[in-house]
Amino acid sequence: MTRPSTPSGSSSKILTIPNLLSALRLCMIPVFAWLYCAKDDPFGAGIVLAASGITDMLDGFIARTFHMVSDVGKVLDPIADKLTQAVMLVCLLTRFPLMIIPFVLLICKELFMGITGLLVIRKTGAVFGADWHGKVNTVLLYAVMILHLFWPDLPAGVSGGLIGACVVMMLVSMALYGLHHIRVLKGKR
Numbered sequence: 158m159t160r161p162s163t164p165s166g167s168s169s170k171i172l173t174i175p176n177l178l179s180a181l182r183l184c185m186i187p188v189f190a191w192l193y194c195a196k197d198d199p200f201g202a203g204i205v206l207a208a209s210g211i212t213d214m215l216d217g218f219i220a221r222t223f224h225m226v227s228d229v230g231k232v233l234d235p236i237a238d239k240l241t242q243a244v245m246l247v248c249l250l251t252r253f254p255l256m257i258i259p260f261v262l263l264i265c266k267e268l269f270m271g272i273t274g275l276l277v278i279r280k281t282g283a284v285f286g287a288d289w290h291g292k293v294n295t296v297l298l299y300a301v302m303i304l305h306l307f308w309p310d311l312p313a314g315v316s317g318g319l320i321g322a323c324v325v326m327m328l329v330s331m332a333l334y335g336l337h338h339i340r341v342l343k344g345k346r
Contacts, residue, residue, distance in 0.1 A: 178216035203306030
């Protein structure tokens with residue numbers, strides 16, 4: 158798990174390049190929803206979603222490389238990720254009904270993570286960043302969504318396999334985060 162923030166290693170700054178990139182990702186959400194649902198332009202929505210994914214990787218790289226990691230960013234970045242993912246999954250549900258599975262799992266996972274994360278913050282004062290499995294989960298989910306956008310006639314078997322792989326990674330990530338949070342709450346870091 159990523160180390161918790163400490164007074165000497167964290168930043169309380171709000172206006173940073175990574176935080177601005179996260180805010181930009183939030184602004185992209187209605188754009189790709191409009192392109193996909195109102196304009197019936199999956200390709201255009203895919204371009205916006207790909208740009209959103211690139212800014213997600215870029216903000217993390219900039220934050221780590223240039224020591225711009227902030228507690229605000231640790232909260233804003235995953236909010237932008239999860240809202241992007243949830244809205245795009247809802248959009249994709251109109252053509253790919255199996256997207257209901259990762260959507261429901263995303264909601265359950267984020268509720269669980271939000272509640273246990275708040276308990277960890279309340280007990281320890283530490284804000285933890287994303288771990289490797291959370292990042293793999295995010296990349297896989299973006300890849301699955303982008304493939305479905307750029308290939309709207311994806312064969313059902315391929316679509317189902319991609320969605321299944323995504324669901325498995327989501328379950329693994331939720332279990333590993335859950336175990337971490339339970340250990341921290343029990344005082345076993």
